[in-house]
Amino acid sequence: MxxxxxxxxxxxxxxxxxxxxxxxxxxxxxxxxxxxxxxxxxxxxxxxxxxxxxxxxxxxxxxxxxxxxxxxxxxxxxxxxxxxTKLFPGILDMLSQLKSADKKLYVVSSKKTDELDRNLKHLNIRQYFDDIVGYDLVTNYKPAPDGIVLLLKKYDLKKDESMMIGDAKYDIQMGQSAGVRTCGALWGAFDVDSLTNQVPTYLVDQPVRIVSLA
Structure with missing residues (x-):
């Protein structure tokens, strides 16, 4: 799960x-x-x-x-x-469903943490996330696993219950290096081939499909 x-x-x-x-x-x-x-x-x-x-x-x-x-x-x-900057269609509904199911949500980004926080607040979704990590909080950046590892250790999260979701090969590489499941987000991907060639655990074309992954 x-x-x-x-x-x-x-x-x-x-x-x-x-x-x-x-x-x-x-x-x-x-x-x-x-x-x-x-x-x-x-x-x-x-x-x-x-x-x-x-x-x-x-x-x-x-x-x-x-x-x-x-x-x-x-x-x-x-x-x-x-x-x-605007939310992709279906993102808000997906976040709401996951939060209602008592799931733990995080953001791991190549943005600086304070900029990421501002972006999330601007889009009115900051409240859905338990924590966020920008590049300034880690020693090694994507595709290194540092951002995920930081959160795994900080909140004592189990790797086999965790998943990284992203649109680029760097996100998948980061998740794979961290030892968690990975999900390729096709709706925003610039280079679909490089994303799929990384062989993520899951590949989804709509945000809502993330809710049903097990």
Whole structure:
């Protein structure tokens, strides 16, 4: 039986539209760097910006430049995210059903924890989650299992009663490394092939289907 649910945020719980793409392009442009194309940016959504930016940049970037680029991205992103971010259809009903069944719900995200908290409150779903973990609370980021491991230990949760739900291969890799079940969320996935090729325990096309998984 699954009693503990770990959710990714972007493209799993909420659709942030083109916020990440817009903010990334503007940040790169502002620093006179080669601007990545939309598909490249979308492919890296799910891991922290300071990691993905170094991977997608054409020019070599020092730690100082990475920090400046990341800060610029976060500044722009904060200006556009509220207008572009909305819950996927069926998410609220799914969360309500799980909570009514006395399940424990968590969010493990590549966002900073305070930003994640603000996003969840903006969407009026923060109250459904027992705890949240952003990249700033762990040493190693997705696809490392640190975020899930932190919650497993903190709340003495059983691995065989736990499941990670996400739209990207990084989420599935994280769950597999942590030793919990995994669920691929197809409704928000940018790269369905890479998600399915990771062979998650479950693959669902609608949020409500998560409720009936056992």
């Amino acid at each position: 699954i009693n503990n649910y770990f959710f990714d945020f972007d493209k799993t719980l909420a659709d942030s539209g083109d916020s990440s793409v817009i903010a990334t392009k503007e940040a790169f442009k502002s620093m006179n760097l080669t601007v990545p194309d939309s598909d490249t940016i979308s492919g890296y959504i799910g891991i922290p910006a300071k990691i993905s930016f170094k991977k997608m940049a054409k020019e070599p970037l020092s730690d100082d430049k990475i920090m400046k680029l990341t800060n610029k991205f976060l500044s722009i992103y904060s200006e556009v995210e509220d207008a572009n």
